[in-house]
Amino acid sequence: MVLSRAATGSEENVCSTFGSRYVRTALPKYEIGESSIPKEAAYQIIKDELMLDGNPRLNLASFVTTWMEPECDKLIMESINKNYVDMDEYPVTTELQNRCVNMIARLFNAPLGETETAMGVGTVGSSEAIMLAGLAFKRNWQNKRKAEGKPYDKPNIVTGANVQVCWEKFARYFEVELKEVKLSEGYYVMDPDKAAEMVDENTICVAAILGSTLNGEFEDVKRLNDLLVKKNEETGWNTPIHVDAASGGFIAPFIYPELEWDFRLPLVKSINVSGHKYGLVYAGIGWVVWRTQQDLPDELIFHINYLGADQPTFTLNFSKGSSQIIAQYYQLIRLGFEGYKNVMENCRENMVVLREGIEKTERFNIVSKEVGVPLVAFSLKDHSFHNEFEISEMLRRFGWIVPAYTMPADAQHITVLRVVIREDFSRTLAERLVADIVKVLHELDTLPSKISRKMGAEDFGNMKGKKVERDILMEVIVGWRKFVKERKKMNGVC
Template identity: 85%
Template structure:
């Protein structure tokens, strides 16, 4: 092994590099910033050697996240690693690419966008951030409605299957929303739409369906959920909406099951997330959240940043982030088009 670990008498952990040792006389402390600087070649050698102990991403099929892109796209990524996405005035073309991606994905999901309208959505770090934003929008809309009706608005809940990805539990805990989970049963490992609708009450901010369950990839029956919920809403005069977590399925279903109704064709579907870094075929660090229309994203959640120049509306959890993944997503969308996406998806399935 090119690296060895040692401990000083005081118990401090040290790292020595065999190959970089000609540059580095003393071992580096493991958890403290070293006192002295080292040559750049030494820093490279030490880090490169240690990284050899990581797994090989090309052999990692565990999390269905993209691990290979074409060299042309790698070049675009490399050329933009130093661009902070949030400096929208400085990098207006990158912002334009994100807007194009949002609109392309919204059209892919059949959002009802008029001729002169643009889609409502944003690029995120992944589906988890997208889900936090979607959940916040539902919570705020529900609170506004309950306040307007003079009703208590301190016990929101969300209905999901017990098969939801951990990010939903995170959302529930971080943003103080009760998670009401439909139990799975032997032989049925997705959310049962009828049971989900039974769990809906006046405090339900939305029902979340998954298109591509993390457990087994199965699509939940969003159409049946929509129809049952429409009936319940009509009966009780509620308007409980649906969110579709299409982290995996969002870039699969539109290409190989275009007839399947799971998206904005269903009236109660108000927002959809998808991971760009899964079947959007981009390296880790990109997701998308799309809202049906402007009314589904409460205005008070949108921040207007203007200290970097002109007014820029944003709705994200973080401020700064890299631009590369947005550019890479745009590359994949225009490079593959419908034609190649179909082929790619079919080889994956």
């Protein structure tokens, strides 16, 4: 006996997800659909499409944390529906943020007494933190110029050409001239001597980078501070320093404690750090702390009372999740100084293993430094037959996402590959990556086009009747290299 559809139930009840009509027809992509679909089908369709994304654990382009302990994952999910801005409703979450601010400020040697409260705020990453710090510098500079009866309409900020794009955004969005110290081959960070020379009476601050995005190197903040102290004494300008410690702020205190870069230097007035990088929290949390309360102008702090109580706020956004703040507090109390030190030492050791493995190939120059963010930036010694963009492209076949990019102004002829060592990048993965790089090099070396290139144009010229094929082949080779280079030129540097 054949049962009718009414007897057997609806299609949604009898069909598996992949047997249902929802996966057999294209769903609308750019306008909302007319009708609903089952939750199981919606989940499976999205999950299947997301499989085409790269594996975050193998994304060696990014500094951002991709693994946390299951207990912290659970805390995140339990608080994912809390809006941090509702401080009156979630006072404990607000208290946890304040504890994080104080822990971080003291980690950076802020001049605070035992019972004194630090000045700082949690942000949605270092980009927002830098915007806030920059605004504070601009307003302090303007107030000082107004009091002196001097023009205050042409502020500028001095940085290296290696700064992250958020500094360019700050300058453009808030109408501040960006004066960049150009790089040079072999020196890929801001030269403090050149930076000090570029400072003038309109400079609101000099931004130093503790962990350059390009090669992980720490800029010499101590040297910059000493130069500016001398120049301030000569000119009376009192130019301050901001330290962009997005990458290095959670590294230097634990494995380079003797390095002077923080509030131990008198001209360092504010510091930002990314909790979602080596603060070991998932993407979405940054911090900015000021040396003293006087370094943050009162007029930038807003007070609201329409959420139940008087609440001070100094952020560019309003609503934001509480999860990452809670996750940061979890990491700070879970790991403590000892735990963070162990993680950073392990990252540094794995960086050494990877660096030595790459050096053994004898095919690359190492661009990164041993002291700095645990990463390896390296460039081919010989570009006659292949380039870094081709290596980056071919490594994707093994699952690795390794960025290739050109350096900024005055060093743009240098192309670099970069591997960031995060907490979840193990010794085994480091060894595996070296093995895969060797495979890629061998494959590139044995490609027909590369062998033909090695033969040289004169060899083709001696081949009777082959002139046309030679010209075509050389055009194909040159065209392909140009295509790859143009395609990868916009490869993101996180």
